[in-house]
Amino acid sequence: MKATASSPANIAFIKYWGRKDDKLLLPLSTTNSMNLSNCIATTTVEFSENYSEDTITIVGSNDSTKELKKSDGDKTEMLFNTLERIRTLKKFKLKAKVVSKLNFPFQAGVASSAAGISALVAAGFEAAGLSEKVKDKKELSREVRISGSVSAARSVEDGFTEVVYGETHNDVYVQQIADEKHWDLVDIVAVLNPEAKKMTTTFGHEVAFTSPFMKARVEYLNGIPEQARQAILEKDFDTLATLSEIDSINMHAVMMTSNPAIFYLSAGSMEFIKKVQEWREEGIKVFFTFDAGPNPHLITTSEFAHIIKKKAEEISYTQFTIYNEPCKGTQIIQDHLF
Ligand code: DP6
Numbered sequence: 531m532k533a534t535a536s537s538p539a540n541i542a543f544i545k546y547w548g549r550k551d552d553k554l555l556l557p558l559s560t561t562n563s564m565n566l567s568n569c570i571a572t573t574t575v576e577f578s579e580n581y582s583e584d585t586i587t588i589v590g591s592n593d594s595t596k597e598l599k600k601s602d603g604d605k606t607e608m609l610f611n612t613l614e615r616i617r618t619l620k621k622f623k624l625k626a627k628v629v630s631k632l633n634f635p636f637q638a639g640v641a642s643s644a645a646g647i648s649a650l651v652a653a654g655f656e657a658a659g660l661s662e663k664v665k666d667k668k669e670l671s672r673e674v675r676i677s678g679s680v681s682a683a684r685s686v687e688d689g690f691t692e693v694v695y696g697e698t699h700n701d702v703y704v705q706q707i708a709d710e711k712h713w714d715l716v717d718i719v720a721v722l723n724p725e726a727k728k729m730t731t732t733f734g735h736e737v738a739f740t741s742p743f744m745k746a747r748v749e750y751l752n753g754i755p756e757q758a759r760q761a762i763l764e765k766d767f768d769t770l771a772t773l774s775e776i777d778s779i780n781m782h783a784v785m786m787t788s789n790p791a792i793f794y795l796s797a798g799s800m801e802f803i804k805k806v807q808e809w810r811e812e813g814i815k816v817f818f819t820f821d822a823g824p825n826p827h828l829i830t831t832s833e834f835a836h837i838i839k840k841k842a843e844e845i846s847y848t849q850f851t852i853y854n855e856p857c858k859g860t861q862i863i864q865d866h867l868f
Contacts, residue, residue, distance in 0.1 A: 531624065532576040533656035534867065535664075537649035537685050537860040539569035541717050541819060541827045543762075543774040544755045545781045546680045546693070547747070548738030554699050555675050558748050560755035562692035562707060562762070563684045566717055567857035571645035573630040574867040575653040577617075581625040584613050588646065589631045604732040605643055608678035609650060616658045626654070629867045634852055635721075647682040648674045652860045664862060671704035674860075688858045690762050692755065710856040713765050716835035717854040718828040720842040722798040729792045731822045734785060741788040747780055767831065771817035774829070778819040785822075796824035798847030809841065 540563040550556040586598040586609060598606045613626045630646050651674045655663045663669050671683040671693065683703070684691045689710035696702040738744050754773060761769040785792040799820060806818045806828065816830040816838055830838045835853065842851050 531578065531657050531659070532574065532866055533653045534572065534574040534863050534865060535649045535652035535656065535860055536570055536572045536863050537645050537652065538565040538567065538857050539571075539643075539645040540565050540681065540684050540691070541719075541829070541854075542681060542684070542821065543770060543819065544751070544758045544777050545821070547735065547781045547784060548744055549680075549735050550697075552736060555678075555680055556697075556699070556702055557680050557693065557695060559751040560692050560695045561680070561684070562690070562755055562758055563681070564690050564715060564717065565685060565688070565710065565857045565859055566719075566852075566854035568634060568852050568854045569645055569719075570633045570857075571630050571649040572633075572863070572865075572867065573628065573646065573649035573653045575613075575650065575657045576627050576868075577622070577624040577657055578627070579624060581627050584610055584626045584628070586610070586628040586630070586650075589629065590635050591633050592635045594635075603730060605647070605678045605730070609647065612651060612654060612673075612677040616654050616660065619660065620658045622658075626657075627868070628654075631867055643679055644682040644685050647677055647679050648685040648860045651677045651682075652686075652862060656862050661862075667859075668703040668705070670860065672699060672702065675702065686860045689856050691859065692759060695755075707759050707762050710858055713762065713856065714832040715856060716830050716832055716838075718830065718835065718839050718842055719852040719854065720802065720826050720828065720845070720848045721850050721852065722796065722824050722826075722847045723849055728794070728823060734788070734792050734822060737788045737790070737792075738784060741784045743780075743784050743787050747784050750780065767815050771815075771829070774819050775817050782820060794822050794824060795820060796847075798845075799824045799826060801845060801847055802826040802828070802842075805841070805845065809838070814838065 542563040546561040588596045600610045671686040675683040687706040690707040
């Protein structure tokens with residue numbers, strides 16, 4: 531009872547922040563994103579009587595490893611709960627060994643959870659013989675979502691995707707906007723020197739409504755994901771740039787004004803915001819967007835990607851960059867990790 535899945539992280543253009551329901555992880559709007567070709571997790575899950583307890587090991591591209599413990603945090607607890615949910619569905623008691631390998635450095639502050647959670651859920655269900663849930667992308671995305679992350683649910687489909695807004699568990703699922711060959715967008719992630727310890731997104735979602743700006747965010751979002759979807763379909767870079775930068779800043783304004791305040795952006799992030807504005811004035815097509823961390827995602831087209839990579843690496847705050855193109859979503863593969 532062994533299966534392996536690969537799945538990418540993604541970068542959101544219109545972001546998910548705050549929830550309608552903390553248990554079912556129901557977002558407050560549709561959110562959309564692009565899969566990232568060089569931020570991929572490959573995960574093997576085996577259920578066997580050889581194991582006396584569930585173990586989850588993460589291996590980074592630099593071969594650093596980490597054993598996850600249920601007590602590590604909400605997201606890890608939810609992953610262990612997913613293994614339990616699979617056992618309950620299939621009515622067996624076998625424990626699982628899970629190994630997840632990332633193709634980018636672990637602990638670099640790059641969102642590995644979307645890749646890791648989606649790959650683990652797909653491999654886990656497949657290993658248990660629940661492949662009908664894996665083949666049905668909408669259903670897989672629901673399972674991924676309730677396993678810990680709305681953003682991870684977007685990684686299930688190929689290319690440019692969205693998780694749609696809905697009132698119930700069944701109504702919130704992934705759908706494709708366009709496949710990975712649709713548009714030659716590139717996301718250069720500049721990994722900056724780490725500063726303060728990261729506040730978890732789980733906590734951030736829970737306190738989002740303590741910000742007086744959160745209500746305004748929900749109102750402003752009305753119609754925005756649809757405009758971003760249209761910009762992606764029409765390959766309208768300038769519109770996507772405007773919508774996406776506004777959305778990222780809007781989300782960070784909510785984060786910074788919640789109680790307690792959450793500061794993900796650093797001095798290095800601010801330096802990049804200034805630089806992106808300068809680069810645009812030089813005629814380069816580029817925009818920035820930040821998730822729950824200081825690392826700028828520099829979205830550009832293949833024409834300007836190499837110059838942006840070079841410029842990003844020249845900035846003193848940058849440790850290294852990761853070059854990403856749109857790519858396929860979650861897939862079952864035949865090469866097991868063990
Ligand atoms: C800021 O709880 O879905 O990245 O913490 O990455 O697992 P992870 O994700 P989740 O919150 C993501 C929040 C975000 C915006 C986004 O990707 O939509």
